[in-house]
Amino acid sequence: MSIEVKEISKSYGGQKALDAVSFSINKGEIVGFLGPNGAGKSTLMKILTTYLNADTGTASVNGSDVAADQKEVQKAVGYLPEHNxxxxxxxxxxxxxxxxxxxxxxxxxxxxxxxxxxxTPEAHKKIGALSKGYRQRVGIATALLHDPEVLILDEPTTGLDPNQLVEIRDLIKNIGSDKTVFLSTHIMQEVEAICDRVIIIDHGRIVTDKKLKNLVKDTKVEQVIEVEFDKAVSMETLQQLPSLTDARNTKGNIWELTFTSGTDMRPAVFDFAQANSLKTLQLSLKNKNLETVFREMTKKK
Incomplete structure (x- = not known):
């Protein structure tokens, strides 16, 4: 096991940053660690890299305890902090x-x-003369110097332009071919492009931990369907649709219909149109992606 976290809690004064967090990461996995600002991501990463001590619970990296075997953990971990x-x-x-x-x-x-x-093209320059993307590369190079088995990256793509994002993404994927990578980011597209698995934390607690390919498929989120009818339809008539939670007329006879259902509601919309002497000129399901799942998992209750 590359990383193992058991019932880790950490408070700052009266504010609980981590609340009994537990998970494990196998060797060779690339895991995305997601959460809103203040959810506890950086705190946990600092505990795993021995920069902070937990209040309660235990954690280990490559079998070495982060509290008792700090030197061994530091040898095993390459760390890129949020502020490089x-x-x-x-x-x-x-x-x-x-x-x-x-x-x-x-x-x-x-x-x-x-x-x-x-x-290589920029290695002859002073770091102050480098672009943000190349400065991030210097930070990652530093984290890799001692050839660690585990790489922990805190917001590695913050502030990069689209071209730099692609470059750093490809770099991380390449590094992940023979190392365990644990990274936090706010950029959902990066997680979808890089990670095998996603852990989402909110208010110091793990709210989901799944393989990326299963997370979107298994998570019940609001489903949005865009439909254009051949003629006007009233809001009252639309209320006949099962599981409908919202209906918004965007233009002419085009509607955005929101449902809470785990099944594709397009057949129900088509049947509704036929029952009400309407024709569907277009009918499309807006993609459910990691961003919609993240919003659902971390929205204020």
């Missing part, structure tokens, strides 16, 4: 050499991580 700390006046190789001394790794490893993270 870099010395902007240092050259890329100079900065990596400094960190190589900290980790006590062979200097040959510097060129290996430069090549691995695609830093």
């Amino acid at each position: 700390p870099l010395y902007l006046d240092l050259y890329v190789r100079e900065y990596l050499a400094f960190n190589a001394d900290v980790y006590k790794v062979n200097k040959n490893r510097i060129e290996e991580v430069i090549n691995l993270t695609g830093l």
